[in-house]
Amino acid sequence: MTTNKARRATPSLPSPAVAFAQSELGQQLVRVMTEGSASSKAIAEYLLRNHVRLAALRIEELAEGCQVSTATISRFxxxxxxxxxxxxxxxxxEVLQGVLQPVEKLRSTIERRDGAGVPAVESLEYAAANIAASASGLQLAELDKVVHQLTRASTVYVLGFGLSSYLAGLLALHLQPFCPHVVEVAGQGGTEVAAGHLANITAKDVLVVISFPRYALDVVRLAGFARSRNACIVSLTDAPASPLAELADHVLYAPGEHPVLSSSSAAALAMIEALAVTLMVSNKENVDKAARLTEAISAYLYGADAGSAARPGKNARK
Known part of the structure; x- marks a missing residue:
């Protein structure tokens, strides 16, 4: 028998940061981040990331947070x-009232459910909410453009540091059968290894760069270098206020809100799988490649016919 508890559904909502950035005022702030002066960029980024706090801030507090003068805030x-x-x-x-009302309703629902206050349950609930927000805010046209860039690239570079390095490795693994040449930029090395891989990046290449709070400074610097070489930059990050958003030609958002961790990777993992699937089915040739790959590895999978799995060597029976 299916209980009401088993039928829990997470509403499909964009993350607050993405929803605010998609508003008319948010879009204006995003443009300032791209085109404004250094002080204006600092204020715009602060507002995009801390829009919820602004309602309670005095102008002096905002100026201190942005490290500018109150006169600069007024001029902005x-x-x-x-x-x-x-x-x-x-x-x-006013914008937040419309943006946060459904989000706060979702959070209140999570808190009222059985198991509220249990860290493991709350963590899973937030992971589900982040994935739902990714699905709700996904721009299919943008995803198709990313797939097009990956398909035509001479080399696809994939970069992530820290926890994002594992996401980068997973994405590289998914891309390898369908892209001519895939390079996991950091791998087991650090910044020096990554810089060495990117030294020869060109306008014919794509760099997929992954970072979530707390953002790695070296990722931002290396993405900037690749952009200076006219490579196509695809960012997988959490929100429009991310430093990777303004560097990218294409951005895929995966909200990472979490009650304890600095960021959750659940939505990022789901977005990587969504990108991989879209690439796989984007043309008949890729579908054929997937079929050949499955056939090639099937003999080495658990449960495969023992006879087909035997290979010549010292362990093969005669």
Whole structure:
């Protein structure tokens, strides 16, 4: 018998950060991050990442958080179309009311469920919510463009440090059968090894760069180097305020909110699988490659016919 507890469903909601960035005001801040002065970029990034806190901040506190003067904050507010700081803060609050209402409802639902307060249960609930947010916010046209770039690239480089290095390794493994040449940039090495791999990157290549809070500075620097060489940059990250978002030609978002960890990798893993599947079925040739790959390794899988698994060598029976 299926119980109500077993039928738990996580609503399909975009993450608050992505939803805010997709609003008219959020899009304006994203443009400032790309085109504005250094001080304006700092303020825009702070607002995109800390929009929830802004409603409770005084102008002096915001200036301190952005490491600029209060006069610079006031000028920024006027530059993006508001009379003063208070008007800008009110506009952010208005956007947040629509963005956060469904998210807060989801969080309240999680807290009321059986097992609320149990870290393991709460962690799994947030993982499910992040995956649902990724699905809800996924731009299929953007995913298709990424697949197109991967298919036509001379070399696909995949980069991630720390926990993201494991995600990079998994993505590289998925891409290898379907791309002419795939290089896992960091591998078992560090920045020096990664820089060596990227030394010869060109405009014919694609760099897929992966990073989540806490972002690795070296990832940002190496992505910037690849961009200076005119390579296509694909970023897999958590939110529009990520430093990788403004560096990328194409961005795939995987929210990483978690009540304890600095970031959850569940949605990133799901997005990697979604990208791999989209690539696999993108053309008949790839479908044929997948079939040949399955056939080639089937003899080495558990449960395969023992006779087909035997190979010449000292252990083969005569």
């Amino acid at each position: 507010a006027r530059d993006i179309g508001f009379r003063n700081f208070a008007a800008m803060r009110a506009a952010v609050a």
